Each structure stands twice: as structure tokens, then as C-alpha cells.
Amino acid sequence: MLTLALSKGRIFEETLPLLAAAGIEVTEDPEKTRKLILATNQPDVRVVLVRATDVPTYVQHGGADLGVAGKDVLIEHAAENEGAGGLYQPLDLQIAKCRMSVATRADFDYEAAVKQGSRIRVATKYVAVARQHFADKGVHVDLIKLYGSMELAPLTGLADAIVDLVSTGSTLKANKLVEVERIMDISSRLVVNQAALKLKRERIRSLIAAFSGAMSSNS
């Protein structure tokens, strides 16, 4: 049995064409069922639905053989789990693309605050990325960990800035925030449990080959 961990939403949707290229069709719609384990057209392949942030945990500890997770999630997971040994990342799938950025209220002068060496209060779900970014810039920050709705933090006075994912920028715009700095580009990667890679070598290798073939034929 090969178990693939996916999160509902964009990662699930954008992984489907890659699975199709490997001859795998998920036979149930995650938006229409309450099931957390989905069958596929291949009796030895199943998909488990987990929260995006739980994908690396499932794969690292063998709850799933493989998974698809954003670079954002993988960096934070590695920081919280001492490097997350046993998680192999063979392929950047180039899906769920976005960027990680710093955003503030339009009336907050970020450049001036940085130049003056002010202490900046930054709210984010991505504390590891944020800590590293501001340390590299030599900017002093107070990091405030949030689990969602980061846009609210500068609007309520909780923070001066946020570090969040941006794709079109429409969520920032709707909340009157501006992107003041890009930190890194984000895409989702295939992650594989190291023990599974040894035990199910051929099965996993052919899946990786099919995925990368589907990607190059897309570009």
C-alpha cells in the first residue's frame, strides 16, 4: 500500500493532474465526502487528507509514505523538529506558487523604521522564516505568533507588520495593507518518508518519474 498525504484545497486540486500522469485517479471528491481516507483507481494507492501543516509530520513519522507540502510549511516544520530528519524532498512540483512577504498598513513607513533601527512588532504564522529574515537584515523585531487571519494584526494595533503568503495581493488590498518586501518565492514540494523510499523503492521512483514528466510537459 502506498499512502499519499494531501491537504484539501489548492494542493489537492493542483496535485490531481500530476497523479493522473502517474495513472492514479482519486475516486472520491474531498469537498463532497466526510471521509479522510480516499480510495483511488489503483487498489494499492490511497490518499489521506490532513491539514497543510500536518503533512510533513505524517510523512516524517510514517503515517504516510509521501505527501505534498508548501516550502513555507516545510521550513517551519524543520525549524520546530530539529531539521526533520527522515524527510526526503526529491522534487519541487512548481504548484501552489506564491511568495512570502512583509506587509504593513499603508500609513506605516517600513523603510524609515528599518533605517532608524526601530523595534518592529511582526505578527506571523511563519516565525522561523521571519526570525531568519530580520536577523539577516539586522532588524530588531518582536515576533508575535498567530495561526491565521494575519491581516488583522496591523489593523488592530497588535503589530506593525505581518509576514504572510501573497499571490495576487487581493487579500492585502481588501484589508488596506501593502506589500513592502518580498522574502522568498514559495511552491509545493513532494516529500517522501526515507524508510518508505527504501522499502517501496520502485513504486516511489516511478511515481517521481511520472510527476516530473508531467511537470516538464506543462512548461
Ligand code: ATP
Ligand atoms: P488552513 O487553511 O487549513 O489553515 P493553510 O492556509 O495552510 O491551512 P492552504 O491555504 O490550502 O492551507 O495553503 C496550503 C499551501 O498552499 C500553503 O502552505 C502554501 O504553500 C500554499 N499557498 C497558500 N496560500 C497561497 C496562495 N494565495 N496562492 C498560492 N499558494 C498558496
Ligand code: MG
Ligand atoms: Mg488557507
